[in-house]
Amino acid sequence: MTIQKTNRRNFLKLAAAAGGGLWLGFNWSSTDATPIKIATNAEATSSALIDFNGYLSISPDGVITIFSPNPEVGQNIKTTFPMIVADELDADWAKVKVLQAPLDSTKFERQVTGGSGAIPHSWERLRKAGATARHMLxxxxxxKLNASVSELTTDKSFVIHAGSGRKLSYGELASEAMNVPVPTEVKLKDRKDFKLIGKLIPNVDNHEMITGKPLYGLDFYREGMLFAMIQRPTAFGMKIKTADLTAIKAMPGIVDVVTFKNNVAIVGKSTWQVMKAxxxxxxxxxxxxxxxxxxxHxxxxxxxxxxxxxxxxxxxGDVDAAFSKAAKVITREYxxxxxxxxxxxxxxxxxHVREDGVELIGPTQTPxxxxxxxxxxxxxxxxxxxxxxxxxxxxxxxxxxxDYATEAAELSSIIKAPxxxxxxxxxxxxxxxYRPAxxxxxxxxxxxKGNMIGYKLRGAGINAGNSTREDNFPAGAVDNLLIESIEHQSPITSCPWRAPITNFLAYAEQSFLDEVAGEAKQDPVQFRLNLLQKAKQSPVGAMKYDVDRMIGVTKLAAEKANWGKKNDVFQGFSVYFSHRSYVAQVAEVAMVQGKPVLKxxxxxxxxxxxVNLSGSxxxxxxxxxxxxxxxMFGNLTFNAGAVQQNxxxxxxxxxxKEVPEIEVDFVDNGIDPTGLGEPALPPTGGAVANALFKATGKRIYEQPFIKQExxxxxxxSRNL
Known part of the structure; x- marks a missing residue:
């Protein structure tokens, strides 16, 4: 059992406004880490009573509620957070509900969805919240039972006295628990005792999503609000010269037409009327x-x-010396x-911009x-x-x-309306x-002897920032290594795109390493394992990756795919570390009627x-x-600043129908959870490209793949 210390600054009790019950607030910041329904006054009553960062509530009817602070973008955080609390609490999952918390930087530390960081940041805090409540109950x-704590166990929202067969529900105990001192130390479960964590738990919003209930920003509606669409410049590097607004101002349902900055906003009573105008x-x-x-470019x-x-x-090391004495030098561009x-x-x-403040509602990763x-x-x-x-x-x-939130605020301030x-x-x-080019x-x-004694990488990006990850593999495994980055500033705007930088860097690196392995006359998987073994035995400089974890996924993927032992398919391998996690992949391509088919x-x-096997x-x-x-397909091109694909x-x-069969296995090492929203994407391109090379003899140096001859x-197609 793990002992975790806490204090009254982390855990605060207060009486529920109606009907008693236990309301337990917990501090997220100490961890490194309908029309749309915004919480009603009744549901949010406790949050108005104290200054805290998040809370777990147990009402007299036994319902357990968690306000989830992180934006839910499909990464399943709105299900996973309460699972962690409920498991430590020994709660009946059927009586757990979660509500989306509003932005509150005094109560929450990290209300962000990005970097696959929600669970790593909140894992311990969520467990302590559940364990503390369980202790108090x-x-x-x-x-109440006149029995020692050592005689009592918990299960499915009950405290049970096995000796007498008596049990009390958490709802019955909630008010009594208000008089129990908050513990400064709590015991967390052993992993073997988890009841929810590691299981297949459906998304808590499944019913609403499947039945079309309003959940998303586009669903949000408030009586009396107006609708707007904005005409922005048709190309990057352009500005408005003239705008003829006369004709549309008189169209049905149009309330106003506003020019601000480099935009023209058409405001009306319905989306359809605004679109027509x-x-x-x-x-x-x-x-x-x-x-x-x-x-x-x-x-x-x-x-x-x-x-x-x-x-x-x-x-x-001495990169120039290593390359000057090399028996072979391989240089490729991607x-x-x-x-x-x-x-x-x-x-x-x-x-809605008012004199007394501004109200913003919508889908954002960074509220x-x-x-x-x-x-x-x-x-x-x-x-x-x-x-x-x-x-x-x-x-x-x-x-x-x-940008899309502030333009709504600016427009509201101009038209004086929601x-x-x-x-x-x-x-x-x-x-x-866009994702940077x-x-x-x-x-x-x-x-x-085929050993890699020198390695160089230069990343050239357009609005990419640092286009490299200089402390990732194979850094640490090569004695002489040089990594450089250079950038061009463009009027074309860019921002992070799922698994920023690594989404393409992994493909390029893993394709290149495969080609180097071929030149060294080594098996591609063994070539990587040899490099990793060198990094483990005699590491060179800083390494952000864990060698053993990377070796582990490499061996597991090769084992599951029966690497190198199949005669009916061509296999390609890739492995990558990003966002604290490790994913290795083997792609299998067959030749069908003279054409490569990803199987x-x-x-x-x-x-x-x-945490949640289903979501994972x-x-x-x-x-x-x-x-x-x-x-395979993604390609955005420009002509005189204008996007050609609209x-x-x-x-x-x-x-x-083009999704191939995908088999997933997880390494069971028992360490605290690391990110999973992004790490599976980067290795995919490399695994597929390497398999296509095995099948066709042609290396791929550009994305999209179909662009290459x-x-x-x-x-x-999975149907073949």
Whole structure:
């Protein structure tokens, strides 16, 4: 049993406003880590009584409630958080419910969805919350049953005295527990005693999602609010020259037409009326800067890769000497395009700017950023801005930005009315934020025995920031290593895209390592294991990855796929560490009527303790499908600053029938949970590309794969 210390600053009791009951607040910040229903006054009564960061409640009827502070974007946090508390509490899961908390930076430390960090940050705090409540309930039962604590056990929201057969429900004990001192130390369960953690638990919002109940920002409606769509510049680097607003102002249902900054907003009484008016809008634009095209980016990449201005991110040993004495040098380049996020739910946000404050409601991964940016825009204190979060219909990093929330606030301040701004799919794809375009140059130096004695990587990005991860594998496994990064600033906006940077870096690196293994005449899996063994025995410099965990997933994936022992398929391997977790994959390609067909992907994941097996399977499979689809098809191009693909009729996404069989296994090592929302995506492209090489003899150096000669015939239909 693990003993965890706490104190009264972490745990505060207070009487429930109605009918007694135990309300236990717990401090998240000490851990490193309907129309839309916003909590009613009755449900939120306790939060008005004390200053805390989150709470667990047990009402007299036995219902257990948790306010979930993190935005729910599909990563299943709204189910997983209460599971952790309920398990330590020994609660009856059927009586557990969770509500989305509003933004409150005094009560919550990390109200962010990003970086696959929610569970790693909150794991211990959630367990302590449940364990503390359980302790207090048992103490209350001890007095009521006149039995010692050691004689009592808990199960499914009951405290049980086995000797007499008596038991008391948590609801019956809740008021009595108010008189029990809050413990300074609590015992957490042994892992073997978990009852919910590690099981297949359905998403708590499943019923609402399946039956079409309002959950998302686009569902939000308030009587009297207006609807708006905004015409933004048609190309990056353009500004409004003239705008003829006369014709649309008189159209049915149109309340106002507003020009602000570089935008024209059409405001009306319904979405349909606003959409019709927008089609009649006439705006002329003129350049205000460089209008870049994809051809410009290709030229820029070549210049960046040859530039002497690259920033050195890491240098180990004498790289020049290693390459000068090498028996063989392999150099390859890999390139990826900009990509849109293409969330199922386009951007939207509700704002009501009043004299006494601002109300924001909508889907955001960073509610505090929406608040601070709105306060800055309007020149008011942040505490005058409230933010309530709806469920997000996808985020993938796009909703880390606050632009769509602040434009709603700005428009509301201009028209003096509550308004919901809605983006169309075309708005999202043509004027949003994108995954940065990147080109990598890798070089490896081999000695005459096939050992990699030197390694170089230069990342050239367009609005990518540092396009490398200099302390990830194979850093630490090569004596002489140089990693550099250089960037071009473009008017084309970018932001994190699921598994930022690593989403393409992993593909490029793992494809390159496979090619190096081939030149060294070594099996690709064994080549990586040899490097990892070197990093374990004689590490060079800093390493952010755990060698043993990386070896573990490598061996597990190879074992599950029966690596190298099949004659009917061609196998490709990839392994990557990101967001604290490790995923290895084996892709299998068969030649059918002379064409390569992707048949199956095996995945081995090490994310520590798997909290919700259902959600975890979905995160791994979803990440693989996302990585596969974008590696195969995703391509956003520009002509004079204008996006050339504006909807799904000309932007290729993976189709349901194209999803191959996916087999997922988890490493069972018992360590605290690490991230899982993103780590399964990065290895996918490399595994598939390496399998395609085995099948066709052709290496792939660009995404999307179908763009490369000879890869248009790849079939990833599971129906074959």
């Amino acid at each position: 048992v103490e209350a039962a001890s007095k 927008r089609k009649k809008l006439k705006v002329d634009y003129e350049p205000e800067g460089k209008l870049e095209s994809t051809e410009d 290709n030229r820029i990449f070549k210049e960046l890769l040859e530039s002497k201005d690259a920033a050195v991110k890491r240098k180990d 390139q990826c395009p900009f990509l849109p996020h293409n969330t199922m739910e386009p951007m939207n946000f509700f704002a 505090d950023l929406a608040r601070t940016e709105t306060a800055k825009l309007l020149g008011i204190p942040p505490e005058k801005v409230t933010v309530n979060m709806t469920r997000l219909g996808g985020g993938f990093g796009r909703r880390l930005k606050a 308004v919901k701004v809605i983006w169309t799919r075309e708005d999202d794809m043509m004027g949003g934020y 990147v080109r990598y140059r890798f070089s490896a130096a081999l000695d005459d 199956k992907i095996f995945a081995a994941a090490d994310c520590g303790i798997v 399977y979905q995160q791994v499979r979803g990440g693989i499908i996302d990585g596969l689809g974008h590696a 909807n799904f009729n000309n932007y290729r996404l993976i189709k349901f 000879g890869m248009g015939d790849v079939n990833i």
